[in-house]
Amino acid sequence: MDELIARALDLAAVRGAGYADVRVEQTDQEQYVVRNGAVDTLSVDQSIGFGVRVLVDGAWGFASSHDLTSSEIDRVTALAVRIARASALIPPQPSLRNGGLGGVHLGPPVTSRGSYTTPVQVDPFSVSAEAKLALLLEADRGMASVRGIRVRQGSLIFIRQQKTFANTEGAHVQQTIYESGGGIQATAVGQGEIQRRSFPQSQRRHQGCAGWEFITRMDLAGNAERTASEAVALLSADHCPSELTATVIIGGSQLGLQVHESCGHAIELDRVMGAEAAFAGTSFLTTDKLGGFQYGSECVNITADSVRLPGLGTFGWDDEGVPAQSTPVVENGRFLGYLMSRETASVLGLASNGCMRASSWNRLPLIRMANVSLEPGPWELEDLISDTEKGFYMESNRSWSIDDKRYNFQFGTELGYEIKKGKLGRLLRNCTYTGITPQFWNSCDAVCNENHWEMWSTPQCGKGQPGQLAHTGHGAAPARFRGVRIGVLK
């Protein structure tokens, strides 16, 4: 392997690359799906390949292949250099994106060396398929015990990604990242309605950089009957009312996705500099706002990190070889930091905070969230509800949408409750809330404490062309927001 990597780096340099890096990756994945009592999927996937990224005449080229042979290494490296030379035909104009200089600048060299393996208590690949299916079938029986459920689904996923990264600056790192994920969903259909409940979170599953212990702690079977009962109860629940200035307590997993969409994507510096303008969009958090913009209220503290297990964005080094780290994004409401690559950080005269990740060997690394989390506040959830005279509690995402500058968002949740005189009241269906990002976060007046804080996950975050799905973590505890518009579906 190391010989092939050295061959690619040497050839790239000989052909004129001022910088080159190589990633070789093998990903093994097991997936199990049980649907309505039957095993729908038992699949084992393996994918091996490599990608070569080069910088020639200040322009990027990238090529990749699944064929790990020396002749293919040569062909792909030569192709990457040719592509970079083609990129140089339409060179950058002096602009914000390149610091007014034209061309790509990477800042100080990266020379990381070492190895990293996700710490796991039980290797998920050592657990038998029979045990995994038995766990899902038990959860399915729990959901089946509730009358009125049309679709029951449970799934497990286990990923082992082994990758080696090396560059022409001397970096050489090896990593083995483990991920384990699982979840159940119950869908009730009736009375002209469709309602779904998920556990532990929506998006089909909750996932973490962890071993089998992550799954057993979920207790899918122990929560199956309750999950199904809630779906059936929602069919006849009252509709979420329409109000323009409601008080809303957002549950932890929903707030994790709120952080993801309205903060995590907005602080990607490549978006800010226009690299995603034609696809995912740009960001309202332009560089003039760095350090001074009041993104949220005093109680809003947001951190970006790649070191907090079991967050899905936890690793040893990013795909530019930059070490994992933790950096503040928002402190007491003030906007302090971006997610950066070497190239974008150098434009601002900063160092990368290690956010470049590729979804696979055949994709170019992009700035991706690792773990972007709302830090806990001082409140117990019970006290927060008691402190709310009139309001709503909303939990578990059902739909999400946000504009191309990350300003206007609208979320739907699977479930809601009315809060009256400090107590949870009637169950509500089809809950939605909508707002403008900085107005919303500045309306936050309370965040629950670490007893209610959990590292939630977004296992499929799309970005880039060709498309890439990243796995990201988002710690959050329930928090309260004032003056929120709710009930758009009514």
Next chain:
Amino acid sequence: MIGREECEAILGEALRLSTAQEADFFLSVEELALTRFAGNSIHQNVSHSSAQLHIRAVMGRRLGRAVTNDFSAEGIGKAVERARLNAQLMPEDPDFYGLPTPARPSLVPSYDEATARFTPEGRAEAVGTVCRKAQALGLNASGACRTGVQQIAVLSTRGVQAYHASTFAGLLITAMSDTSSGWAKGGSWRLADMDVESLAEEATGKALRGRDPRSIEAGQYTVVLDHYAVDDILEALSFYGMGAQAVQEGRSWMAGLAGQRAMSPQVSIWDDGADLAGWPVPFDAEGVPRQRADIVTEGVVGAPVHNSNTAGKEGVASTGHQAHFTGGPMARNLFMMGGDSGTEDMIASTRRGLFITRFHYTRLAHGKGCVMTGMTRDGTFLIENGRISHPVKNLRFTQSYVAALAGVEAAGRRTKLVLNEVGFATRVPVLKLSSFNFTGVTL
């Protein structure tokens, strides 16, 4: 590049090594080259060659699956054995009705040599044309130009044997001023259909006309939807309900509507994997030839698309719509009937309404009626007294797409092919809808 002979050799090796009672093998191979640009320059430029062999092993009524891209005899051997072992672990599947039997798919000549051979320098030239035009107009162009080859092949112990190679070429452009943006997207399975100059003209023209937008109130508006917005409607209706699994489970907007008029008589939607006017794929991942499926005919809801599993449940034949190796059936080669109006006619007949270029980040808000929420983007204009009066800031909508199509007042005479992900495309007209529900505005 892996060609037909090598595809067939890989499948043949898998068949030879398989010891399952029955099995089928689906091979997908993609050669993709994509040049991205932003700020009037190329910033990302990639090429990849990837292939995946999907194995489905059958032991009685038990099914096991495995996927690999290791095409050595050892790698293929491990994967077919893993699939067989997985099958042995599975309980019997009461909904398994046997592997499909051989049938001859249509021969669809959607492979274009010029497209397959297109070079990084050629893509740079296309991008350069766009960037120079934008720069000359004081605009900032971003986008992507992609070309490539997609091959799929199926082989099974029952004698199913199918191979198809197709090419694709597409260009999308966002042109931006400080206060506006314009969008254009074009292409097909052949490079010659990618009209760079006209796409650049379309995107920059909209960006120039969209400068200094005003904010308007949310509410109900008559809308004229450009091709790209109509594409979004068809894509959502497909994703959230044109497949039989979703209908059988009651999750689809089609559930309970078969034979009923749910949309305007001007609406006819069908799927046809063999039509060269689309982005054809003549058979599915089970090797079953794609049949034309009439989803909506003159406003009346028809039948969903099937794979062998959903078809077996209803005792009908598969329509050949198992798009991927796992998951349910899906309509991916969609067409919507055009009408006899020009876009200018639709605007001229509108007293007050909105012209919308495209939608952004649309998501299902409620399954019943396919209620979607999303934003307008890249060119939204107010129509007053039969003419476009001024650009407006983007709006959020929350709207049932089924109800929206019940209000079609006119359809454009020219349809346009809109390529999305590989193998998914729609050919759609511009539409005028009587009412669309906007629920918010952005800054």
